[in-house]
Amino acid sequence: MPRLSRDDCERLDSTDALGAFRNRFELPGGIVYLDGNSLGALPAGTRRRLDDLLREQWGNDLIRSWNRHDWIGMPRRIGAKIARLIGADDDEVIVADSTSINLFKLLAAALRLRPKRKVIVSERGNFPTDLYIIQGLISLLDQGHELRLVDADELPSALDAEVAALLLTQVDYRCGRLHDLTAMTRQARTNGILTLWDLSHSAGAMPIELNAAGADMAVGCGYKYLNGGPGAPAYLFIARRHQGDVQPAIAGWMGHAAPFEFAPDYRPAPGIERHLAGTPPVLGLAALEVGVDLLLDADLHLVREKSRRLGDLCLRLVEQECAAFGVERACPRDSALRGSQVAFRHPQGYAITQALIAKGVIGDFRAPDILRFGFAPLYLRYVDVWDAVAALHRVMRNKAWDRPEFKHKASVT
Amino acid sequence: MPRLSRDDCERLDSTDALGAFRNRFELPGGIVYLDGNSLGALPAGTRRRLDDLLREQWGNDLIRSWNRHDWIGMPRRIGAKIARLIGADDDEVIVADSTSINLFKLLAAALRLRPKRKVIVSERGNFPTDLYIIQGLISLLDQGHELRLVDADELPSALDAEVAALLLTQVDYRCGRLHDLTAMTRQARTNGILTLWDLSHSAGAMPIELNAAGADMAVGCGYKYLNGGPGAPAYLFIARRHQGDVQPAIAGWMGHAAPFEFAPDYRPAPGIERHLAGTPPVLGLAALEVGVDLLLDADLHLVREKSRRLGDLCLRLVEQECAAFGVERACPRDSALRGSQVAFRHPQGYAITQALIAKGVIGDFRAPDILRFGFAPLYLRYVDVWDAVAALHRVMRNKAWDRPEFKHKASVT
Numbered sequence: 156m157p158r159l160s161r162d163d164c165e166r167l168d169s170t171d172a173l174g175a176f177r178n179r180f181e182l183p184g185g186i187v188y189l190d191g192n193s194l195g196a197l198p199a200g201t202r203r204r205l206d207d208l209l210r211e212q213w214g215n216d217l218i219r220s221w222n223r224h225d226w227i228g229m230p231r232r233i234g235a236k237i238a239r240l241i242g243a244d245d246d247e248v249i250v251a252d253s254t255s256i257n258l259f260k261l262l263a264a265a266l267r268l269r270p271k272r273k274v275i276v277s278e279r280g281n282f283p284t285d286l287y288i289i290q291g292l293i294s295l296l297d298q299g300h301e302l303r304l305v306d307a308d309e310l311p312s313a314l315d316a317e318v319a320a321l322l323l324t325q326v327d328y329r330c331g332r333l334h335d336l337t338a339m340t341r342q343a344r345t346n347g348i349l350t351l352w353d354l355s356h357s358a359g360a361m362p363i364e365l366n367a368a369g370a371d372m373a374v375g376c377g378y379k380y381l382n383g384g385p386g387a388p389a390y391l392f393i394a395r396r397h398q399g400d401v402q403p404a405i406a407g408w409m410g411h412a413a414p415f416e417f418a419p420d421y422r423p424a425p426g427i428e429r430h431l432a433g434t435p436p437v438l439g440l441a442a443l444e445v446g447v448d449l450l451l452d453a454d455l456h457l458v459r460e461k462s463r464r465l466g467d468l469c470l471r472l473v474e475q476e477c478a479a480f481g482v483e484r485a486c487p488r489d490s491a492l493r494g495s496q497v498a499f500r501h502p503q504g505y506a507i508t509q510a511l512i513a514k515g516v517i518g519d520f521r522a523p524d525i526l527r528f529g530f531a532p533l534y535l536r537y538v539d540v541w542d543a544v545a546a547l548h549r550v551m552r553n554k555a556w557d558r559p560e561f562k563h564k565a566s567v568t
Numbered sequence: 569m570p571r572l573s574r575d576d577c578e579r580l581d582s583t584d585a586l587g588a589f590r591n592r593f594e595l596p597g598g599i600v601y602l603d604g605n606s607l608g609a610l611p612a613g614t615r616r617r618l619d620d621l622l623r624e625q626w627g628n629d630l631i632r633s634w635n636r637h638d639w640i641g642m643p644r645r646i647g648a649k650i651a652r653l654i655g656a657d658d659d660e661v662i663v664a665d666s667t668s669i670n671l672f673k674l675l676a677a678a679l680r681l682r683p684k685r686k687v688i689v690s691e692r693g694n695f696p697t698d699l700y701i702i703q704g705l706i707s708l709l710d711q712g713h714e715l716r717l718v719d720a721d722e723l724p725s726a727l728d729a730e731v732a733a734l735l736l737t738q739v740d741y742r743c744g745r746l747h748d749l750t751a752m753t754r755q756a757r758t759n760g761i762l763t764l765w766d767l768s769h770s771a772g773a774m775p776i777e778l779n780a781a782g783a784d785m786a787v788g789c790g791y792k793y794l795n796g797g798p799g800a801p802a803y804l805f806i807a808r809r810h811q812g813d814v815q816p817a818i819a820g821w822m823g824h825a826a827p828f829e830f831a832p833d834y835r836p837a838p839g840i841e842r843h844l845a846g847t848p849p850v851l852g853l854a855a856l857e858v859g860v861d862l863l864l865d866a867d868l869h870l871v872r873e874k875s876r877r878l879g880d881l882c883l884r885l886v887e888q889e890c891a892a893f894g895v896e897r898a899c900p901r902d903s904a905l906r907g908s909q910v911a912f913r914h915p916q917g918y919a920i921t922q923a924l925i926a927k928g929v930i931g932d933f934r935a936p937d938i939l940r941f942g943f944a945p946l947y948l949r950y951v952d953v954w955d956a957v958a959a960l961h962r963v964m965r966n967k968a969w970d971r972p973e974f975k976h977k978a979s980v981t
Binding site for chain 1: 823
């Protein structure tokens with residue numbers, strides 16, 4: 156393969172159909188941000204929206220804003236917008252709580268829909284909160300449920316008639332491997348197993364077709380590719396065919412059929428709203444809506460195409476520039492099998508990540524030895540990838556990672 | 569009693585030790601806001617704080633802000649501040665999720681601490697979400713638990729040896745009646761019953777001494793007297809003596825002893841942090857912190873004293889100005905038995921509330937016939953109460969409520 160130059164990358168940017176989206180974010184100068192898969196960047200409209208929310212709505216209209224500015228409708232309205240990103244219908248998605256809480260709600264619901272089956276299947280390498288929530292619920296219920304953890308290649312044989320629910324994250328948070336959501340969902344359904352997909356690491360970076368695949372339930376987070384801000388509210392999806400059958404485990408007043416009747420007995424709202432619990436977090440919802448609106452202006456097929464190209468470029472450049480330094484690919488080479496991130500393995504992964512951050516290239520580290528680079532196609536350029544790999548090359552060549560301050564682990568990376 | 573005039577109220581304001589706090593809020597002109605018990609007003613510092621959070625922290629420092637600006641420490645830091653408002657120690661309170669979710673977590677914890685007892689006692693008139701959460705948990709667990717609902721005066725006789733937990737809201741959301749938290753907690757403890765207090769309608773409006781009373785658990789909301797903004801994050805309290813014994817029902821990654829080790833097995837954090845679940849909602853937390861900081865500058869004994877006076881003034885003025893119109897007191901007359909709100913009953917309560925709002929006096933209505941006026945002593949003046957009652961007088965005298973547009977119920981009031 157011919158060597159790539161920075162000019163080649165500039166040429167790719169000049170014809171990028173998504174190039175104009177970069178101006179719709181407030182990005183700091185001198186930084187290459189490869190962590191949009193962990194915290195998405197700040198959309199240009201968010202500050203204005205929040206200032207209006209604070210000044211006009213909360214400050215001036217006060218309690219009246221629940222009606223006047225439809226605060227009360229935000230979970231449903233923004234849910235309907237997210238539905239368009241994940242192949243669901245308007246009334247199948249609602250914004251509420253955090254991903255962890257929503258996993259709890261939906262897993263509890265799934266187990267009640269399959270009362271005779273006692274096994275929950277997930278992947279050994281799933282994101283920890285997904286596994287912890289399963290463990291916590293099993294312990295709480297004390298009804299003899301069991302978590303069956305397998306590796307990805309063992310999944311097909313694990314899906315037997317004892318299994319109530321299959322809980323998978325579509326894109327592996329470490330290695331970036333992408334599950335075939337459609338095939339896996341179909342196999343689960345064939346065996347009467349409910350699927351619960353965690354879309355946190357995929358939604359917004361690729362088209363997702365939950366209903367076309369026949370998926371039962373899903374959750375996802377608002378602060379990664381949806382650019383909703385740190386700790387943004389999360390969302391949940393329940394296919395319409397299940398909605399009437401599921402009694403919420405967490406029966407809060409916002410999920411009541413008529414919350415403002417203040418009746419003493421819980422009566423669930425007819426549809427997806429019954430999975431609301433407390434008062435909607437309006438500040439977080441407003442910021443999330445700006446991020447989601449921005450994404451709705453983009454063609455997700457173009458987003459996916461660019462995401463694959465950015466990843467391919469990164470792999471090729473690391474091979475070209477850093478092969479001599481023991482930086483080993485730890486993600487699928489084939490972009491069709493990969494989410495919007497790549498991963499490399501190196502014994503000094505943590506220190507290398509810190510040395511890169513010191514040079515303005517922000518990726519992250521995942522224990523024990525994974526360097527992770529995410530690509531948010533709406534604001535990342537091909538030259539950014541070139542610059543990042545050039546920085547990695549310098550860090551490796553000069554052993555710039557070999558300094559005590561890069562080896563001390565902070566609480567969050 | 570001599571008739572009170574507006575001048576008398578102005579004199580009370582001129583010597584009000586808390587008078588200067590009003591300038592620390594952004595309040596709309598021409599409005600008397602008697603709904604701070606539902607949504608607190610906007611503190612003057614909140615817009616600046618949020619703009620800095622968006623621009624400098626999220627926008628510029630991006631993912632690094634989790635360490636650099638201690639986002640990761642916010643639940644604990646703000647929890648420790650709220651602890652000072654409710655008579656708890658620093659490490660006994662954490663900010664997380666919503667009141668409803670926190671009720672679920674703590675009630676589940678309480679039931680696990682009392683495995684042989686199957687009864688949960690609460691009040692018939694408790695805030696609905698408290699009751700719904702109990703009902704939902706009982707149904708989820710399917711372990712033969714029972715909700716015993718009684719009226720306030722029947723509580724003492726309901727607290728027998730079958731009872732695992734007593735869940736009460738300190739101030740009744742409708743009539744404003746204030747429970748004796750200390751006496752009720754003591755009686756419950758004598759019978760081996762765990763207390764779970766909902767402080768949503770009291771914290772920030774009066775001193776609360778959870779530890780002095782021997783309370784076991786508590787929750788509360790951030791958007792009423794704490795002025796944290798619409799749908800602000802809530803908090804939870806667990807007395808230190810229980811913290812090591814409680815396995816969280818919702819076992820999320822932020823409650824793990826070492827979340828960034830990404831270990832596959834859940835191991836709870838040693839203390840109160842184990843009750844965190846998902847990623848902290850940073851925008852909401854930042855706004856909440858501004859409100860809490862403001863309140864920490866005030867002497868809660870002075871706040872309580874003014875709150876009682878505002879309520880007494882309102883009752884006296886309504887009696888003086890509106891006795892002829894069938895507006896009936898529906899709250900305790902004795903301010904020692906009342907939270908920071910008063911209530912009146914009238915068959916046209918809803919329409920009267922709407923007519924008052926049209927005149928710029930914002931209170932609220934609670935079914936079936938309750939007009940509710942709340943007093944947030946940090947920004948409410950005695951003349952505001954005078955003006956509100958004068959408006960009520962005009963509405964009643966002119967039957968201004970008798971218009972079709974005031975009788976149509978909106979979704980939220």
